[in-house]
Amino acid sequence: MIVTRLQLTDFRNYESADVELVAGPNLFVGSNGQGKTNLVEALGYFATLGSHRVSSEQAMIRQGADSAIARARLRHADKELLLEVQLNRSGANRAQVNRNQIRVRELPRHFSTVLFAPEDLALVRGEPSGRRRFMDELLILRSPRLAGVLADYDRVLRQRNTLLKSARSSGVKGDALSTLAVWDDRLVALGSEVVNARIELVTELDPAVAAAYVAVAGDDNRTRLDIRHSILGEDSESGPEDDAAATLPLPSGETQLLFREALERVRRSELDRGVTLVGPHRDDLILGLNGMAARSHASHGESWSFALALKLASAHVLRADSSVGDPVLILDDVFAELDESRRERLANAVSGFEQVLITAAVFGDVPEQLARHVVRIERGRIVDAEDVPFERESDSR
Numbered sequence: 001m002i003v004t005r006l007q008l009t010d011f012r013n014y015e016s017a018d019v020e021l022v023a024g025p026n027l028f029v030g031s032n033g034q035g036k037t038n039l040v041e042a043l044g045y046f047a048t049l050g051s052h053r054v055s056s057e058q059a060m061i062r063q064g065a066d067s068a069i070a071r072a073r074l075r076h077a078d079k080e081l082l083l084e085v086q087l088n089r090s091g092a093n094r095a096q097v098n099r100n101q102i103r104v105r106e107l108p109r110h111f112s113t114v115l116f117a118p119e120d121l122a123l124v125r126g127e128p129s130g131r132r133r134f135m136d137e138l139l140i141l142r143s144p145r146l147a148g149v150l151a152d153y154d155r156v157l158r159q160r161n162t163l164l165k166s167a168r169s170s171g172v173k174g175d176a177l178s179t180l181a182v183w184d185d186r187l188v189a190l191g192s193e194v195v196n197a198r199i200e201l202v203t204e205l206d207p208a209v210a211a212a213y214v215a216v217a218g219d220d221n222r223t224r225l226d227i228r229h230s231i232l233g234e235d236s237e238s239g240p241e242d243d244a245a246a247t248l249p250l251p252s253g254e255t256q257l258l259f260r261e262a263l264e265r266v267r268r269s270e271l272d273r274g275v276t277l278v279g280p281h282r283d284d285l286i287l288g289l290n291g292m293a294a295r296s297h298a299s300h301g302e303s304w305s306f307a308l309a310l311k312l313a314s315a316h317v318l319r320a321d322s323s324v325g326d327p328v329l330i331l332d333d334v335f336a337e338l339d340e341s342r343r344e345r346l347a348n349a350v351s352g353f354e355q356v357l358i359t360a361a362v363f364g365d366v367p368e369q370l371a372r373h374v375v376r377i378e379r380g381r382i383v384d385a386e387d388v389p390f391e392r393e394s395d396s397r
Contacts, residue, residue, distance in 0.1 A: 082096075124298060
């Protein structure tokens with residue numbers, strides 16, 4: 001699937017924008033702060049219903065405007081779609097597909113992207129919450145139904161935590177809190193589905209990440225993905241950080257049984273602390289490199305290669321599952337952070353995708369093969385769009 005046209009009204013710093021895109025690579029060029037990332041952020045919203053930069057949708061509405069509108073025309077084979085979303089300062093957001101109104105949460109069913117930005121270095125070096133979010137966002141892209149499962153799990157978790165806090169305040173001990181069993185049942189049922197889906201995902205990602213790492217870094221540093229399961233006593237919030245082999249395999253078909261046993265094991269601690277101590281909300285994706293934890297042992301270059309490999313592997317997994325073609329691959333301000341050899345290897349690694357969108361402040365940072373269709377941006381305006389035939393123009397920092 002490719003995006004053929006993107007139109008914005010009152011989105012970020014764009015009063016209006018209208019840009020045509022092509023299959024293959026598309027390069028958005030402009031100085032920092034001109035609006036390059038705003039274009040790919042708008043496209044990313046259709047797939048994730050959020051921004052990779054901010055948590056609030058209000059930040060995406062142009063200052064002084066009541067709403068922001070984004071429209072994307074998509075094409076796959078002989079089928080075309082028009083996706084539209086309106087973000088409102090007050091009231092519910094609205095969405096349409098081919099001018100027919102739909103629920104906003106249904107937008108990701110029609111479009112998928114994989115975006116890599118410098119912030120994604122935190123996947124390797126950051127906290128477990130970012131890696132859990134990475135897994136869950138990819139799960140939803142593969143199977144939108146899981147968005148409801150994850151939302152229900154979060155709701156049950158919040159209500160269970162509220163009950164535990166109330167019990168702690170009132171001094172309830174032991175098994176006297178009989179109503180907790182009701183929430184235990186829901187937590188186990190929903191949480192086990194999330195745990196099992198993550199295991200299946202990571203099993204598929206592991207070899208894809210290994211191949212992508214070699215493609216980007218040029219070296220085989222024996223990457224490995226594992227999940228640290230809190231229901232097995234491996235708490236990501238307080239467990240060891242440095243041992244990539246510290247994870248234990250989860251016996252097939254026993255997730256619910258192990259989850260219940262874990263809840264019984266930590267019952268006293270949960271009542272003392274007023275918080276749920278086991279479940280997928282306390283698991284972690286462990287990234288191994290040469291038998292050690294990448295979080296603490298990877299160099300800066302290795303961390304970049306690992307983060308890129310995670311996103312490239314995600315795109316390959318989505319491609320394998322898709323009936324509507326490749327996800328749109330977005331590389332936001334990535335090439336400035338890479339050395340020459342990694343730039344060329346990354347360009348080769350993404351060249352086979354149906355559409356790749358790249359943002360860059362400096363034209364010369366991007367390998368020639370990715371700089372064929374160039375869109376120039378200045379102060380929230382599309383000032384030029386051109387196909388660059390053969391020679392690269394000189395560019396100064």
